[in-house]
Amino acid sequence: DAxxxxxxxMESNEEEPVHLPCNHSTISGTDYIHWYRQLPSQGPEYxxxxxxxxxxxxxxxxxxxxxxxxxxxxxxxxxxxDAAVYYCILSDFYGQNFVFGPGTRLSxxx
Amino acid sequence: xxxxxQSSRYLVKRTGEKVFLECVQDMDHENMFWxxxxxxxxxxxxxxxxxxxxxxxxxxxxxxxVSREKKERFSLILESASTNQTSMYLxxxxxxxxxxxxxxxFGEGSRLTVx
Numbered sequence: 483d484a485x486x487x488x489x490x491x492m493e494s495n496e497e498e499p500v501h502l503p504c505n506h507s508t509i510s511g512t513d514y515i516h517w518y519r520q521l522p523s524q525g526p527e528y529x530x531x532x533x534x535x536x537x538x539x540x541x542x543x544x545x546x547x548x549x550x551x552x553x554x555x556x557x558x559x560x561x562x563x564d565a566a567v568y569y570c571i572l573s574d575f576y577g578q579n580f581v582f583g584p585g586t587r588l589s590x591x592x
Numbered sequence: 593x594x595x596x597x598q599s600s601r602y603l604v605k606r607t608g609e610k611v612f613l614e615c616v617q618d619m620d621h622e623n624m625f626w627x628x629x630x631x632x633x634x635x636x637x638x639x640x641x642x643x644x645x646x647x648x649x650x651x652x653x654x655x656x657x658v659s660r661e662k663k664e665r666f667s668l669i670l671e672s673a674s675t676n677q678t679s680m681y682l683x684x685x686x687x688x689x690x691x692x693x694x695x696x697x698f699g700e701g702s703r704l705t706v707x
Contacts, residue, residue: 518696524700524701525596525682525684525698525699525700525701526635526682526684526696526698527698528695528696528697531695567634569634569635579637579640580625580637580640580684580696581637581650581651582627582634582635582636582637583634584632584633584634585634
């Protein structure tokens with residue numbers, strides 16, 4: 483199974499941009515890159531996903547390297563509510579093989 | 593609103609008991625998943641199912657079995673609970689095929705304690 487590696491933790495100041503990196507050097511050509519986050523005492527929630535091109539939605543942006551071996555989740559303006567564990571995940575085309583790693587714990591400082 | 597409902601938020605069982613964790617989704621999703629979450633280990637996939645009566649092992653299936661008799665319901669079974677199965681169990685569901693939404697919907701979790 484394709485795996486990802488992320489830093490264990492990161493800190494950001496409120497209202498500043500946050501760049502959360504993810505390495506996935508063994509990604510295959512058909513693997514999708516997903517980001518989820520988990521707030522305290524809740525199940526994970528979807529943030530964004532992509533295949534090759536950069537993606538934007540109301541929550542975040544996803545920047546995918548040209549060789550697809552890494553990606554970056556960008557939160558444009560961190561708020562205190564963005565403090566969570568962020569997971570970078572690869573899945574196959576059918577969306578069936580979602581394997582979560584330990585994720586990155588993001589702290590947002592006021 | 594989309595909904596994944598897990599039958600129990602908190603359970604306390606004794607070693608050797610049979611445990612059923614139920615999960616129901618109302619979104620007509622083909623895929624359903626069971627994960628367990630432990631501190632420092634993130635979420636680990638136990639089993640998933642892509643259709644009624646179909647199941648695939650995840651990373652840590654030992655000590656668990658699953659049942660999917662109806663599309664909306666996916667059950668996780670611990671035949672003989674052990675203390676190392678004390679954990680948070682999370683159910684999720686999704687459409688088949690990433691091009692639909694690429695999104696997993698999670699339930700709130702079931703915290704199981706085995707004494």
